[in-house]
Amino acid sequence: MSDADKTTRAAPKAVNRPGAAQPPDDDAAPPGELGRTTIGEGVVTKVAGLAAREVQGVHDLGTGTARAVGSVTQKVGLGDAFNQGVSVESGVKEAAVDLTLVIDYGESIPRVATAVRNQVIKRVEFITGLTVIEVNITVNDLYFPGDDEADEAGGADEAARVA
Amino acid sequence: MTTDSDLVASGRVRLARLAGQAIAGTDGVTPTTGPAGRWLTVGGQQRIAGVLAVEDVHGRVDLELHLVVRWPPQMPLEQLGELVRGRLRDAAGAAGMAARLGAVAVAFDDVLTEIERA
Numbered sequence: 313m314s315d316a317d318k319t320t321r322a323a324p325k326a327v328n329r330p331g332a333a334q335p336p337d338d339d340a341a342p343p344g345e346l347g348r349t350t351i352g353e354g355v356v357t358k359v360a361g362l363a364a365r366e367v368q369g370v371h372d373l374g375t376g377t378a379r380a381v382g383s384v385t386q387k388v389g390l391g392d393a394f395n396q397g398v399s400v401e402s403g404v405k406e407a408a409v410d411l412t413l414v415i416d417y418g419e420s421i422p423r424v425a426t427a428v429r430n431q432v433i434k435r436v437e438f439i440t441g442l443t444v445i446e447v448n449i450t451v452n453d454l455y456f457p458g459d460d461e462a463d464e465a466g467g468a469d470e471a472a473r474v475a
Numbered sequence: 476m477t478t479d480s481d482l483v484a485s486g487r488v489r490l491a492r493l494a495g496q497a498i499a500g501t502d503g504v505t506p507t508t509g510p511a512g513r514w515l516t517v518g519g520q521q522r523i524a525g526v527l528a529v530e531d532v533h534g535r536v537d538l539e540l541h542l543v544v545r546w547p548p549q550m551p552l553e554q555l556g557e558l559v560r561g562r563l564r565d566a567a568g569a570a571g572m573a574a575r576l577g578a579v580a581v582a583f584d585d586v587l588t589e590i591e592r593a
Binding site: 346347348349350351352354355358359362394435438439440441 | 538544546547548551552553556557560578579580581582583584585586588
C-alpha cells in the first residue's frame with residue numbers, strides 16, 4: 313500500500329484519508345500536501361441506517377421508546393430519523409455497526425437480518441472505503457399492519473379519559 | 476468564517492470563489508456552512524458557502540471544503556473528494572493561480588436524502 317493510500321486518524325469523530333496518489337516526478341509534494349478527505353462519523357452512521365432501510369421487510373429502526381421520542385424531536389427540527397437505531401464504531405480503516413430493527417410481521421427474520429447485513433456492508437464499504445468487520449442486529453419488534461392506527465386510537469382514548 | 480475587507484478580491488477570495496464553482500460543478504454535492512453557519516468565506520459582498528480559505532505568510536492559500544452529499548452517492552466519497560479537488564486545481568491553473576493554491580481538505584459532513592432535500 314503506497315503512502316498516498318494510507319489513512320490517518322485525526323479528530324476522533326472523523327475518518328481522514330490523504331489526498332490522491334503522489335505526482336510521478338521527483339519534486340512531488342509529500343503525501344497529504346494535496347489535501348485530506350474527511351468523512352464524518354455521522355455520515356457513516358447515516359449511510360448504515362439508510363442502507364438498512366433499503367431492505368424489504370425492514371419497517372423501522374430503533375426501539376419503541378427511541379422511535380416515540382424521535383417522532384417528537386423530528387417534528388421540532390431536532391434529531392435525525394435516519395440515525396435512529398444505528399450505532400457505529402469506526403476507526404481509520406474499519407467499522408463495526410449495531411442496528412436495532414423493527415421487521416414487518418410475516419417476513420423471515422433470518423432472511424431480513426442477512427439481507428440487512430449484506431446491504432450495510434456493501435453500502436458502507438463502497439461509499440466510505442471502510443472495512444465493515446461486523447454488523448450486529450437486534451430485532452426489537454414486529455410491525456403488524458394497523459399498528460399505527462391502533463396506537464393513534466389508543467392515544468385519543470387516553471386523551472378523552474384525561475379530559 | 477474567513478473574511479477579507481479589501482475592495483479588490485484578494486488571491487484568497489479568488490481561490491475561494493473557484494472552490495465554490497468547483498463544488499457547484501460537481502454533481503451530487505452541495506456546500507454546507509455547518510451547524511453554526513461558520514464554514515464560509517466572505518469577500519466583499521459575496522459569501523462563498525462551505526469554503527474556508529487561509530493564506531500563509533508566503534501567499535499560499537489552504538482551503539477547507541465542507542460538503543454534503545446526496546443519497547445515494549454514485550461513487551466513493553474519497554473519489555468524489557478527489558473530483559472536486561481536481562476541478563479546483565484545474566480552475567486555479569486556468570486562472571494562473573496554481574502556484575498559490577495549497578492543500579485542499581475536503582470534509583463530508585452529512586448525507587441528504589430526497590425527503591430531507593424537499
